[in-house]
Amino acid sequence: xxxxxxxxxxxxxxxxxxxxxxxxxxxxxxxxxxxxxxxxxxxxxxxxxxxxxxxxxxxxxxxxxxxxxxxxxxxxxxxxxxxxxxxxxxxxxxxxxxxxxxxxxxxxxxxxxxxxxxxxxxxxxxxxxxxxxxxxxxxxxxxxxxxxxxxxxxxxxxxxxxxxxxxxxxxxxxxxxxxxxxxxxxxxxxxxxxxxxxxxxxxxxxxxxxxxxxxxxxxxxxxxxxxxxxxxxxxxxxxxxxxxxxxxxxxxxxx
Amino acid sequence: xxxxxxxxxxxxxxxxxxxxxxxxxxxxxxxxxxxxxxxxxxxxxxxxxxxxxxxxxxxxxxxxxx
Numbered sequence: 001x002x003x004x005x006x007x008x009x010x011x012x013x014x015x016x017x018x019x020x021x022x023x024x025x026x027x028x029x030x031x032x033x034x035x036x037x038x039x040x041x042x043x044x045x046x047x048x049x050x051x052x053x054x055x056x057x058x059x060x061x062x063x064x065x066x067x068x069x070x071x072x073x074x075x076x077x078x079x080x081x082x083x084x085x086x087x088x089x090x091x092x093x094x095x096x097x098x099x100x101x102x103x104x105x106x107x108x109x110x111x112x113x114x115x116x117x118x119x120x121x122x123x124x125x126x127x128x129x130x131x132x133x134x135x136x137x138x139x140x141x142x143x144x145x146x147x148x149x150x151x152x153x154x155x156x157x158x159x160x161x162x163x164x165x166x167x168x169x170x171x172x173x174x175x176x177x178x179x180x181x182x183x184x185x186x187x188x189x190x191x192x193x194x195x196x197x198x199x200x201x202x203x204x205x206x207x208x209x210x211x212x213x214x215x216x217x218x219x220x221x222x223x224x225x226x227x228x229x230x231x232x233x234x235x236x237x238x239x240x241x242x243x244x245x246x247x248x249x250x251x252x253x254x255x
Numbered sequence: 256x257x258x259x260x261x262x263x264x265x266x267x268x269x270x271x272x273x274x275x276x277x278x279x280x281x282x283x284x285x286x287x288x289x290x291x292x293x294x295x296x297x298x299x300x301x302x303x304x305x306x307x308x309x310x311x312x313x314x315x316x317x318x319x320x321x
Contacts, residue, residue: 003278003282003283004283004285007282007283007286008286011286026315030311030315031311034311034315083304083307084303085304085308085310086307096311096312099308099311099312099313100312102293102296103293103294103297103316106290106292107290107294109286109287109289110287110290112286113283113284113287113290114283114287116279116282116283117280120280143316147317151317152314152315153317153320159321162301162321165319169318229316229317232315
C-alpha cells in the first residue's frame with residue numbers, strides 16, 4: 001500500500017472514531033454553554049433591534065454579527081438573514097458531528113504525515129505512545145498557543161474583526177509548531193533559545209483585541225467555556241495522536 | 256585520502272533508499288496539504304453555509320469565529 005493511502009486510511013478511521021467521541025463529549029461540555037450564551041445573545045439582539053425587527057431566519061447566528069462586521073469594515077463574512085443554517089436539535093447536532101469528524105480527519109492527516117516522515121527517517125514505526133506525545137504537541141500548538149491570546153469565545157461576546165484574529169491564530173500556531181520543533185529535534189542551546197523566543201513572539205506582538213467589551217454573557221459562563229474547550233481539546237488530541245499512530249503503523253507495515 | 260574521506264565518498268551507495276524516502280516525503284506532504292485544506296474548509300471558510308453548519312465546532316475548537 002502506498003504511503004499516501006496508508007495515511008488517508010489511518011486518518012479517516014481515527015478521525016471518524018475521535019470525531020464521534022468528541023461530539024458526545026461536547027454535548028456535556030461546550031454545546032450546553034454555547035446554547036446558554038445564545039439566549040443572552042438573542043436577548044441583546046431583540047433589545048437592540050426593537051424598532052427594526054429582524055427576520056426570524058436570523059436564528060442562532062444573530063444578525064448582530066453583521067453589524068459588528070460592517071462596523072469594523074473588515075470585509076468579514078455576512079450572516080445574511082436568509083443564509084441556510086441547520087435547525088436546532090438533531091439537525092444541528094448532526095452537522096456538528098460531521099464537522100467534528102472532518103476536523104479530526106484533517107488533523108489526523110497532518111499527524112499521520114509526520115508519522116510517515118518520522119518512521120521513514122528512523123526506520124521504526126511510530127508507536128501509540130509516541131503518537132500520544134505528538135497528540136499532546138498538537139494540543140499545545142493548536143489549542144494552548146492560540147488560546148493564550150485568543151481564549152475560546154462564546155457566541156454573543158464581542159470580538160475583534162474576524163480576519164485579524166484568523167491571521168493571528170495562524171501565526172501563533174506556526175510559531176508554536178516551529179518553536180517546539182526547534183526544541184524537540186535540534187537539541188542544541190541556540191536552537192532551544194530561538195525555539196522559546198519563537199513560542200513567545202506572537203504573544204509579545206499581542207492578539208487582536210477590542211478596547212472595551214460589553215456583553216450580557218456572564219463571565220462565569222465564559223470561564224466555564226474556556227475550561228470545557230481546553231479539556232475537550234485535550235481528550236481530542238490525546239485520542240487522535242494515539243489512535244492515528246497505531247492505525248498508521250498497521251497500514252504502513254502491510255505496505 | 257584518509258579512510259574516513261573514502262567512507263564519505265561511498266555514502267551515495269544508499270541512493271535507492273534515499274529515492275524511496277523522497278517518494279515517502281512527497282506523499283506525506285501531499286496528505287498533510289489535504290489535511291490543512293480540510294481543516295481550513297471546516298474551521299476557517301467564510302462561506303455562510305459552511306460557517307453555520309460548523310458553528311458549534313468552531314466555537315468548541317476555539318477557532319476564530321464570527
